[in-house]
Amino acid sequence: MIELLLLPPILRGLVAILAAGASFPLSGVMVLRLNLLPIRYTLMHGLILGGALSLVFSLPVLPTYVIASLAIVFLVLLIGRGRNLNLGISSSVLMVLAVAVASLLTSLSDVPSKDTLDMLWGSPFTIGKAELTAFLLLSACLFIYVVSFFRTISLIFFDRDVALSINRHIKLHEDVMVMLLALTVALSMRFVGALLIDALLIIPVICAYKVARSLKTLFIYSSLFGFLIAFLGYFASLYFDVPPSGAIAITSGVFYILIPKRKN
Amino acid sequence: MYTDALSDGHTLELFQNDKMVFFSSGKWLHPLFQLENEFPWSEYSKDELYLHDSISGIAAATLTIRLGIRHVYVDLISEGALALYEMHGICVSYKAKTERIKCVTESMIDINASLDENYIKLRKKANLTSGLRLDVEHLSFSYDGKRKVLDDVSFVLNSGDTVILEGENGSGKSTLIKCILSLLKYDGKVLFDGSVGVKDTAYIKQHMDLSPYPLSCYEVVSMALGKKVGDEEIELSMRRTGCYELKDRNYFSLSGGEQEKVNIARALAGKARLLLLDEPTASLDKESKENFVSLVSSLAFSEMPTILLVSHDKLVNDNLSWPRFHIEGGRLD
Numbered sequence: 001m002i003e004l005l006l007l008p009p010i011l012r013g014l015v016a017i018l019a020a021g022a023s024f025p026l027s028g029v030m031v032l033r034l035n036l037l038p039i040r041y042t043l044m045h046g047l048i049l050g051g052a053l054s055l056v057f058s059l060p061v062l063p064t065y066v067i068a069s070l071a072i073v074f075l076v077l078l079i080g081r082g083r084n085l086n087l088g089i090s091s092s093v094l095m096v097l098a099v100a101v102a103s104l105l106t107s108l109s110d111v112p113s114k115d116t117l118d119m120l121w122g123s124p125f126t127i128g129k130a131e132l133t134a135f136l137l138l139s140a141c142l143f144i145y146v147v148s149f150f151r152t153i154s155l156i157f158f159d160r161d162v163a164l165s166i167n168r169h170i171k172l173h174e175d176v177m178v179m180l181l182a183l184t185v186a187l188s189m190r191f192v193g194a195l196l197i198d199a200l201l202i203i204p205v206i207c208a209y210k211v212a213r214s215l216k217t218l219f220i221y222s223s224l225f226g227f228l229i230a231f232l233g234y235f236a237s238l239y240f241d242v243p244p245s246g247a248i249a250i251t252s253g254v255f256y257i258l259i260p261k262r263k264n
Numbered sequence: 265m266y267t268d269a270l271s272d273g274h275t276l277e278l279f280q281n282d283k284m285v286f287f288s289s290g291k292w293l294h295p296l297f298q299l300e301n302e303f304p305w306s307e308y309s310k311d312e313l314y315l316h317d318s319i320s321g322i323a324a325a326t327l328t329i330r331l332g333i334r335h336v337y338v339d340l341i342s343e344g345a346l347a348l349y350e351m352h353g354i355c356v357s358y359k360a361k362t363e364r365i366k367c368v369t370e371s372m373i374d375i376n377a378s379l380d381e382n383y384i385k386l387r388k389k390a391n392l393t394s395g396l397r398l399d400v401e402h403l404s405f406s407y408d409g410k411r412k413v414l415d416d417v418s419f420v421l422n423s424g425d426t427v428i429l430e431g432e433n434g435s436g437k438s439t440l441i442k443c444i445l446s447l448l449k450y451d452g453k454v455l456f457d458g459s460v461g462v463k464d465t466a467y468i469k470q471h472m473d474l475s476p477y478p479l480s481c482y483e484v485v486s487m488a489l490g491k492k493v494g495d496e497e498i499e500l501s502m503r504r505t506g507c508y509e510l511k512d513r514n515y516f517s518l519s520g521g522e523q524e525k526v527n528i529a530r531a532l533a534g535k536a537r538l539l540l541l542d543e544p545t546a547s548l549d550k551e552s553k554e555n556f557v558s559l560v561s562s563l564a565f566s567e568m569p570t571i572l573l574v575s576h577d578k579l580v581n582d583n584l585s586w587p588r589f590h591i592e593g594g595r596l597d
Contacts, residue, residue, distance in 0.1 A: 033477065154487040158479070165445040165467040166488055166534070213514060214480035 001238055013124030014234060016135040017191055017244070021230025023139035025204040025222035026146050027184040030177045032205055033157040038091035039076055039178065043185040044197060045095045046072040050186070052102035056109040062131050065189055069182035072098065077175060122193035124234070124244050131190060138183050145180065146219055149173065154215050192245035199245075203252035204229055210261040229255055266314035267337045267357065278303065278333075279314040293369065296327040297392055310334060320345045320358075321365030322373045326382045329354060340365075348375065380565065384424070387568055393424030395570030396457045396464055396537040398444070403452035405436075405443050413439050414450070415594040423537075424568040426560075428584060430576050431591035437574045440591065441467070441540050444572075456538070466531030468524070470543035476516035481507060481526045484515050488534035501533035502526075505559060521552025528559060532567070539563075539571045545580050557583040 004010050031040055050068030054061050072094055080090025106112070127135070146153065152173055155163045163170045188197045208221035233248030240247070266279040271287070276295035278286035286303050288295035295317075310332045317324060320338040325345035328336060329352045336349060341358040342365045349356040364370060369389060373382050387393055398421040405414040414436045421427060431437050443450040446462055456463050466488070486498050502508040507525040510518060515526060524544050531539055541560075545553045557580055564571060575581055581588070590597040 151487050151489060151491065154479070154483050157477075158484065158487060159469065161442070161445070161447055161469065162467050164447055165462060165465060165540075209478065212478035213512070214478055215483050216480075218478045 001235070004238055009125045009127070010238070012127050012129070012132050013244070016127050016132050017124045017230045017234050017248075018227060019136050019139040020188065020191060020200055020226075021204075022223050022227040023142040024184050024188060024200045025202075025208070025226035026142045026219060027177075027181050028201040028205040028226075029208075029219055029222055030153075031181060031202065034174070034177065036087075036178065036181055038088045039073070040181065040185060040197075040201070042072060042076060042091040042095040042098070043069050043182055046098040047186065047189050049098040049102040049105075052105045052111065055111045056105050062134065062187070062190060065186040066134075066183060069186040070179065073178050073182040077178065121243070122188075122190050122245055124191050127190060131187075135187055138180075138187055142180060142184070145176065150216070150219075153177075157215065192248055196245045196249040199233075199249040199252040200226060200230065203256055207252075207255050207259045210259050213262070225255060225259075266316045266335070268316075270316060270318060270339070275318045277316045279316070280308060280312050281314070285313075292367075293323055293327060293386060293390055296324060296331070297387075297390060300327070300331060319365060321367055321370045322348055322375065323367070323369040323382075323386055325349055326373060326379055327386065330379050330383055342370070344370070344375065384565070384568070388422065388424050391423070393568035393570075394535075394537050395421075395423040395425065395568055397421065397423050397455075398538060398570060398572070399453070399455040399458070400440075400444065401453040401455070403440070403443055403450055403454065405439060405448060405450040413594050414443065417452075417591075417594070417596045419589060419596060421538075421570050421572060423570060424564075426564045426571040426584075426586045427573070428581050428586050428588045429572055429574045429591060430581060430588055432576070435591045436594040437591055438470070438542050441542050441572070441574060444540065464535065464537040466534055466536030466539050468527045468531065468539070468541045468544050470546045476514070479515045480511065481513055481515050481518070482511040484526050485511075485529045485533050488530050493533070498533050501529040504532060505529040519552065520548045521555055524548070524552070524556055525559065528563070531569075532563075537569050539569050539573075541571065541573045541575075543574050543576075545575065545577050550579065553577065553579050554583070556580065560584070 005014065031037060046068050047065055050065040053059060053068065054064040075094055076087050076090045079093070080087040155166065156170055156173055160170070184201065185197060188200055192199055204226035205222045207225045208218050212218035212221050229252045230248060233251035234244055236251060237244040237247035265282060266277065270277055273289045274287045275290060276288045276299065277284055278299060285308070286299060288298050290298055311334055313333050314335040314337070315328060315333045316337045317328070319340045320328070321342045322344040325348040329348065334355055336354055336356045338356065338358045340360050340362060343361065343363055346356065346358070346361065369386065372385055372389065400417060400419050403414055403417040404412055406412045417440060429437055429440070439448065442448045444454050445465065445467055453460070456465070482498065485502055489498070499508060502511060505525040505528050507522065507529055510522060510526065515523065518526065545556050548556060560571065560573070561584065563569065573586070
């Protein structure tokens, strides 16, 4: 198996998946605390549109995903932002519209729907140098953002009215967190695909909920579990010669079952 | 000897037996406030302390008595001050006596009021409060543009004022707080120390609408602070509200009373000058309510922030005995 790691695509995949495993759960904490699950679903469906656009117009995959994600987030915030960050309705509308447009596009341009859906599975072995750089940059951004603005993030998670009353740039931070989520989902597509994104984004955080006693340790455990899930899942896929996305998802499930809940 | 003439320029001297341990050259009541804040009281027994003051009217007597000093010598004392000292069993002597000291503070003091009430008046007069002035001018609000939830509400809270806002459910109390905080768009004007824009304010809500998640009490107190505020300040705030031992506990595992202590520690750590407390005792038991009253009372004396407390809890309102605003149908009585 060591020889396999010497192959550049395998090595690049390993580096990218470890970086993503350690950093993407940070975005997962934001998803759970800010109740961004609806917008995450919309992003996943929006990536079907991104995939369709990429196929129909022969555009590079990752930049198309990123642009599609950011555009969807922008629209969700534009339509849905009220006093509360309740984006459920605008997310639902855009989710349906994104899939509808993707369906029409592939139908009108004679691209087989199956090709679009195949893009949803992702694979770390196909990552190029530019994509790897993008992964590492996003990972660094997530870590830097959480460390630099930990107290502000804590405040927003705690209570939005209390946060707004302290008069920080709360709405700006919310937008930054949603944008980071959009980028995380777009890049996760290349690893584990849209259908198994939660294996890296959410499940490590749910595991961390079982053992963390503070928000700080929730971030730390989420990152640690994400790293271990990515590491073990990746090597399991190499060892058993199975798709990495499936191996990583199964590993995350095993983690969830095996990690005991800490008693208060 | 404390009855000897004051040294040149001194207006107040404090002795431990024959040794001078503090002096001030300040005017008016400032030497006494200076003494209160700067003297290391815990290192001395108050029975060994002797005060020599240049002039003492009722106001100075009030402050001196509150300090707990038992032996006082005054160069010029008013009859009212002499009576007040004697009423509190202070051993007082003087060089000269006058009917009245010509100072505006003499008429401020109500001799029948408690020392604490008069003390607060004097702190406010001396601008020794940490609170900010809040002006609410012609504030109106409606959710649908038709029925007004708040109708032309106007009031002023001066620095250090403590007020209870009471009214029935649905009368607009919480809406008023949200308008003051600019969480709702309103007609009218709200000024913080004369300028627009929420500042130096802590908001403590009745319901936090939160699902439990890993969050330590220490994190709740520190979240309102900038990165530069260190552990010492946070620890001090938590100790002052008696919640330091809870610092590593999960906030959501605490009782309602303990959560309030942590929330107030958050306000203290954030150096809030205006506290807006929206029914903070609504879900507390009797003992926790009494503890809450004790906590905000001591805060009102020590820091003297401006406090607007929304409450229709009889136990709390009666125990605090603060001035009250009553709101009904969106209008302030």
